[in-house]
Amino acid sequence: MTAPPLRSLLVFNGEAGFYAQALRARCPALEVRATTERAEALRLLAEVEALVVSGPWVDDAMLAAGPALRWVHALTSGTDTITGSPALRPGTLVTSSRGVHGPQMSELALLLMMALARDLPRMLRDQREGTWNRWAQPLLWRRHAVLVGTGHVARELARRCQAMGMRVSGISATPAPIDGFDDVQGRERLPQVVAQADFVVVLTAHDARTHHLIDAPVLAAMPAHAFLVNLSRGGVVDEHALLAALENGTIAGAGLDVYETEPLAADHPLRRLPNVIATPHIGGLSDVYAQQVLPMLLDNAAALAVGDVGALVNRVC
Numbered sequence: 001m002t003a004p005p006l007r008s009l010l011v012f013n014g015e016a017g018f019y020a021q022a023l024r025a026r027c028p029a030l031e032v033r034a035t036t037e038r039a040e041a042l043r044l045l046a047e048v049e050a051l052v053v054s055g056p057w058v059d060d061a062m063l064a065a066g067p068a069l070r071w072v073h074a075l076t077s078g079t080d081t082i083t084g085s086p087a088l089r090p091g092t093l094v095t096s097s098r099g100v101h102g103p104q105m106s107e108l109a110l111l112l113m114m115a116l117a118r119d120l121p122r123m124l125r126d127q128r129e130g131t132w133n134r135w136a137q138p139l140l141w142r143r144h145a146v147l148v149g150t151g152h153v154a155r156e157l158a159r160r161c162q163a164m165g166m167r168v169s170g171i172s173a174t175p176a177p178i179d180g181f182d183d184v185q186g187r188e189r190l191p192q193v194v195a196q197a198d199f200v201v202v203l204t205a206h207d208a209r210t211h212h213l214i215d216a217p218v219l220a221a222m223p224a225h226a227f228l229v230n231l232s233r234g235g236v237v238d239e240h241a242l243l244a245a246l247e248n249g250t251i252a253g254a255g256l257d258v259y260e261t262e263p264l265a266a267d268h269p270l271r272r273l274p275n276v277i278a279t280p281h282i283g284g285l286s287d288v289y290a291q292q293v294l295p296m297l298l299d300n301a302a303a304l305a306v307g308d309v310g311a312l313v314n315r316v317c
Helices: 016-026 038-047 060-064 102-118 120-129 152-163 187-194 216-221 239-247 289-305
Strands: 008-012 031-035 050-053 071-074 093-095 144-148 167-172 183-186 199-202 227-230 253-256 276-278
Touching (some): 008 016, 008 038, 016 031, 038 060, 050 289, 071 289, 093 289, 102 152, 102 199, 144 152, 183 187, 216 239
Parallel strands (some): 008 031, 008 050, 050 071, 144 167, 144 199, 167 183, 227 253
């Protein structure tokens, strides 16, 4: 599929200058504008055919400000704010940066798993109070991790878990053998599989089929010593059921990076529970994020600069 060559593009991002410099070098015929300011982005959108932006930065007003937009590239994996906007004009190409988040998300999962198992909050409390307490340190070695979801991030995590001597089971809507997993089961077997887990790590996408997939019956099926880690989307876990399970000891604890409502309220009960480690939706972030997503952006821009729509990577619509 071909289209007229792309002529102009706006980068609206905190590192807009970095992306713009690379785009100008790769696509010298492309007019590249860049800004970190929303007001300027709204003004410049009237003059360009493409927008490069982080998904959460987009709203209806921004898309409406670009009457000539032909392409929107999200510097994030999520594109809901773009594709779900009534201001997105029919026929606008949308691409994402899906597939680059495996290293940082799998490392955060392992961090939370180890911090929960070894009771890192207790260690930090002892440090602050000047006390000297020692206890046997639980290992990940020979523990069982159940990964709910078997996509790119889950596969990266599975390999790391196996390298640490863990058994890894996957839960998938379309179960099939996958490298890095000891076994993969269908979603209908979720309660039976988590009943054998030491860690349940939620990595599946959030949609109508997975909304509150982790509910009271699933939490009740987990062993009392098991931990839940959620790095996907808050809506996959029923937070009311999770709070009850954490308060009554149904499960040992939880490491949470995503929530049903974000940002998490300052007085939210999850913040007060001693068996919860709550992080502020940082799983997809890294100190080299721009370098991670840049190759995909450059390839897509180069393709559209010559009108080659068929060469787009991670096309959403």
